[in-house]
Ligand SMILES: Nc1ncnc2c1ncn2[C@@H]1O[C@H](COP(=O)(O)OP(=O)(O)OP(=O)(O)O)[C@@H](O)[C@H]1O
């Protein structure tokens with residue numbers, strides 16, 4: 001059992017609230033989409049309205065990425081969404097951060113700096129070790145309680161997710177609570193069950209594919225996006241240098257072997273793209289897999305119409321579809337078709353569950369709606385849908401309670 005905000009005596013309590021506001025960022029450093037911030041408004045408003053002193057903790061991007069930026073724009077946006085001043089401090093666990101938290105009054109809120117600006121936060125620990133990191137040792141002494149609303153990051157055992165609830169009474173926020181309610185019952189959803197796995201986080205996606213195939217949860221796994229490209233290469237399709245170099249540069253080369261092992265073990269339940277779209281003379285150009293490799297410099301940026309027809313036939317018979325990750329580079333209009341049509345077809349399946357930050361923003365951008373549940377989590381939703389425990393949830397379950 002996990003305590004929720006219903007169990008927390010909020011008035012006058014200093015609460016560290018871990019949210020997941022990891023968002024797409026424009027070239028000028030501003031937020032390209034605020035959906036993940038809006039998702040946390042209920043939890044944060046409730047805490048400030050009930051007189052809490054709220055210190056917001058979150059990550060943005062990954063080290064080395066263009067979206068690895070400060071949380072200052074997030075604080076500005078939260079201030080608009082919560083309709084009250086939200087302070088921002090460019091520190092997370094130092095004296096400056098502690099000072100900012102100590103000076104909060106009832107009903108006030110401060111956003112601390114991107115937790116991943118500190119290297120320990122980008123490592124995975126067991127909860128006891130996570131509790132001895134600089135972040136947790138530095139900040140926990142000025143907090144009375146910890147609320148985890150970051151369902152989308154709950155598959156990470158990083159200090160801000162598993163360390164705080166090991167030393168402070170922990171509570172699930174409203175997003176966490178509702179996601180666990182909806183996604184906790186995957187084994188009871190209608191069959192056949194189809195998992196559509198696209199996007200660019202290849203190692204996570206291959207883990208999920210292994211797990212759902214091994215446990216018999218998936219009748220079919222449909223691959224798309226960079227994940228689909230990795231499977232094609234594993235199936236000895238020559239995708240050309242541009243796509244191969246991209247996979248190599250992302251550090252995903254070893255994933256090709258894992259994809260191959262997966263095809264050997266469960267190939268009959270894994271569907272691979274039958275064609276891909278590349279850019280040729282400024283336009284979209286589709287190439288059947290047997291017509292590959294593409295010309296020099298052409299990369300596989302989307303699935304093509306023959307793949308769409310194949311996947312749509314599988315979806316017609318599905319009872320449940322679980323989707324994560326766009327089917328192509330949907331940010332470019334030329335390559336939005338795969339994502340738009342595949343996700344559009346999925347809305348006709350009786351139970352359709354979508355996860356993922358980029359996926360949710362892709363769907364809004366493309367005007368695709370009508371799913372049974374759009375989760376705030378991508379990797380976390382998928383992990384949960386494999387019936388695997390989420391480390392951050394386990395840490396909340398095992399941590400101290402207010403009355404202990
Ligand atoms: N064929 C492709 N080549 C290059 N990039 C691709 C391709 N297909 C999809 N992408 C990129 O994948 C990115 C999104 O992948 P990602 O796995 O992060 O999805 P997500 O929905 O955000 O999931 P999560 O919430 O787990 O992060 C998009 O930016 C998109 O451009």
Ligand SMILES: O=C(O)[C@H](O)COP(=O)(O)O
Pocket residue numbers: 020022061062152153156357377378379380
């Ligand atoms: O976008 C996500 O899936 C979460 O914010 C977790 O981000 P991560 O995959 O960089 O840990």
